[in-house]
């Protein structure tokens with residue numbers, strides 16, 4: 001049977017803005033309060049998806065969370081009409097309003113951890129939405145994300161949906177951004193690498209910025225997903241790089257099938273980690289462990305260019321392509337490294353640069369924008385087909401974005417009640433376009 005890795009990208013929501021909400025994420029802080037362009041952001045993301053379709057890959061789309069999150073605002077004591085809730089919050093709790101307006105669900109690498117059926121004991125594909133416990137604007141995503149995932153993977157014969165982990169710092173879970181799977185090929189059992197920033201049982205942790213993923217969370221997800229303990233590794237991120245802005249592992253490492261590309265300083269006690277990976281990997285094809293030296297690319301250059309936040313995809317014609325953010329071309333050493341990588345003896349044969357500036361300015365590169373789901377042919381057929389991208393859906397989504405999205409959004413605009421009604425109208429139409437049903441709270445009232 002054929003197996004495919006399908007990237008499910010987050011469609012950027014109509015309220016994409018720069019609110020500086022992510023302490024520890026360098027780009028988010030440095031672009032705080034910049035005027036955003038939601039239309040351009042959504043079109044840039046859609047173009048990336050379309051490019052992958054043109055490479056011959058299957059591509060999925062995940063609808064955004066509805067924003068503002070009126071339920072959270074009401075739980076926090078604001079009441080009256082929706083417009084009153086927004087105007088009161090804008091006056092007395094602008095920071096809370098910003099959190100409730102964030103389009104951060106676009107970064108679907110953080111939506112969930114997904115284990116393919118060939119890795120789990122019961123032969124089902126398992127999904128656990130991430131609780132994103134570390135940041136308020138992200139911690140409110142899980143309920144809607146969970147509902148959206150259930151509408152996409154809507155067949156209980158194949159897909160097993162779990163609840164998000166308890167909302168407590170001990171179980172801080174950021175989803176697939178801290179999970180990599182190495183395998184001979186997509187249809188073979190893989191080696192699951194869970195990378196965490198902090199273990200409640202040890203003292204090794206960053207000093208400045210928060211570690212968002214805990215070992216306890218990763219272990220809980222691996223248990224629920226019924227993964228084979230012999231094919232599962234829990235690896236600690238190097239706390240020093242978290243303090244330099246590497247807030248998720250996918251800012252310093254990327255893996256696909258039998259290739260794992262990572263920075264020299266990515267992991268705590270890295271030599272030991274490399275030995276563990278080598279001895280746990282069971283594939284027949286040789287494993288390519290490519291360690292990027294500090295002398296070639298510093299951690300600072302990695303964070304600036306987001307080279308490791310590229311997508312590494314297997315091409316139907318053979319070989320792999322690396323889908324890198326355009327910012328890599330602005331850091332000379334990084335561009336050189338990437339072209340040398342394509343010439344070296346490994347499966348990577350091509351680099352494709354994508355313009356994702358709107359998302360990048362919030363610290364989200366190509367890899368952040370997608371959730372990888374490995375599916376058998378049968379499982380792929382069981383997915384809600386309206387959530388898979390073909391030329392028709394691409395055109396319709398492009399028209400939908402052009403019709404509904406603003407091309408300018410500033411902090412002051414969040415107080416405008418029209419932004420709420422525009423967003424709800426857009427999302428209402430989207431649920432029909434993507435055959436999602438009444439997934440949004442405003443459709444359920």
Ligand SMILES: NCCC[C@H](NC(=O)CCC(=O)O)C(=O)O
Pocket residue numbers: 017018019020021022025028029102104107109110138177248362363364365368
């Ligand atoms: N995987 C990439 C996630 C980027 C995301 N940025 C943000 O939420 C920035 C939002 C803002 O500051 O407006 C984060 O840090 O979790």
